[in-house]
Amino acid sequence: MRRLSASRRGRPLSRGIAVDLGTANTLVYGQGRGVLLNEPTVIAVNHHNGEVLAMGHEAYAMIGRTPGHIVAERPLRGGAVTDFDATAKLLKLLFQRVQGGRTVRWGKPRVIICVPSAVTNVERRAVEEAATEAGAGEVHLMEEPMAAAIGAGLPVQEPFGSMVVDIGGGTSEVAIVALGGVVVSRAVRVGGFDLDAAVQRYVRDAYALAIGERTAEELKITLGSAVPLQPEQEADIRGRELATGLPRHVTVGSAELRAALDDQVGQIVRAVVETLGECPPELTQDIIDEGLWLTGGGALLHGLAERVAQETHVTVNVIDKPLEAVAIGAGSVLDSFRDLQKVFQGTSTSAMHR
Ligand SMILES: Nc1ncnc2c1ncn2[C@@H]1O[C@H](COP(=O)(O)OP(=O)(O)OP(=O)(O)O)[C@@H](O)[C@H]1O
Ligand SMILES: [Mg+2]
Known part of the structure; x- marks a missing residue:
């Protein structure tokens, strides 16, 4: 059954929410309030009863450490929604966190969600439906680069x-x-995850050492580079020796790591x-x-x-604050919706009214 949006039924929309639903991090901007939440895009679900146990930082800490029936997962891959239910649950939790009990009094919020410009129509539909399912009254999708450009004041x-x-x-x-x-x-x-994977592969092949996702990311951030460094640097890392399974540490240099990242x-x-x-x-x-x-x-x-x-x-x-620019840009569209909505209507984004 098709439902009308809260605004069409004559009830006012509550304060808007803009979401940068990233593969790695999700940011939520509250209309007139700024960035309210910035957490890893991870959700932990009990698969026996579908209950959400944790999200964000808390769920991130559970990755690789959960018993069989609890799964801590990233619901997006390559910028696309690969797990619809988990995404809807994640959005619902985010909306609840930033809104408190306001929904009941003020109706459902206008929501802007930033998506990669290359998303297919099926993926758009999945995000729109996940947001509606999570309680959005009106959903607009906005392309991430446009949001970032607005966030940067271009x-x-x-x-x-x-x-x-x-x-x-x-x-x-x-x-x-x-x-x-x-x-x-x-x-x-x-993107960044592929660089982490390249670091993991390199350390395994060159040193016969297994390292986790997080260690690989840390190594990329501290030692990774895209041009020669002066002077070149080194770092000590710990991992599990493939042959024996025992802990061992090795010293890795920035030049070899740069070569490992070069393809990506x-x-x-x-x-x-x-x-x-x-x-x-x-x-x-x-x-x-x-x-x-x-x-x-x-x-x-x-x-x-x-x-x-x-x-x-x-x-x-x-851009100043590169991890926040998309959320700030989408948030400023909410804050000046009348002036800026032409940025997405009929061009780069679609609005969904149900
Ligand atoms: N100082 C740094 N050096 C290198 N990479 C970094 C640094 N800080 C963060 N990153 C990487 O940036 C990535 C996360 O960036 P961001 O939050 O912009 O992604 P996202 O918006 O969630 O993803 P997407 O836009 O692809 O859906 C991670 O892979 C992280 O390792
Ligand atoms: Mg992003």
Whole structure:
């Protein structure tokens, strides 16, 4: 049965919520209140009765440590919803946390959810339905690079090209925006998690040592790089020796780790170069004048900005608060909904009224 949205029934929508539903981290922005929540996108569910035991930081700590019937999982992979039920449950918990008991009094909230620009219609539908299921009164989807550009204060509504590269956990997206829409975009399903996996593989192959996801991520953040470091550095890591199963530690150097990351880093940089190649000439000129903008956690990899600059011959800036820019951008659309809604209606996002 089709239901009308709260606003259509004449009841006011409660304060809006903007969600950056990322593969690695989920951020929630409360209308007029700013970023209220920033947690890993992980949920722990008891598979005997479907009960949600934990989410976010608490569920993250459970990964790899749960008894059989409890599963701590990431409901998104490669920027897409792979587990619909878990996503709906996660959204419901998030809405409850930021709203308290307000829903009953004020009706259901207007919700903006940021999704990768490459999502298929089926994936869009899955996110929209998960949000409605979780209690949204009105759902708008917004492309992440557009949200990041707004969050960075770029002139997205002007006849001027701005280029944003969002390197997340599961996807890297490149987009050129102008006049409130995405003109050219490209997404590769390579992100921070793939760099972590490359670190894990390298340490296993080169040192016969097994390391966990978290150790790999830490090593990537402390020692990983996209250009030579001066001086090169080293770090001690601990893992489990494959042959004996016993704990052992080894010293890894930044140059060898850079080589291990090169394939994935190369794919991200190539996506940037190719997108620039598809850009209409007038917009290319704007980008040459103003530079391009990196965002997402992956933008913080040592030397990545420098590497992109070397290969594109364009100035590269890293957006302030790269892990929050998408949520801040989507939140400012909520805060100025009348002025900014043209940014997504009929162009890069769809609104769903049920
Ligand atoms: N200092 C750092 N150096 C390198 N990588 C980092 C750093 N800080 C965070 N990251 C990586 O950034 C990634 C998370 O970024 P972000 O929160 O933007 O992703 P997401 O939005 O959840 O994912 P997606 O947009 O792909 O769905 C993780 O893979 C993390 O390891
Ligand atoms: Mg993201």
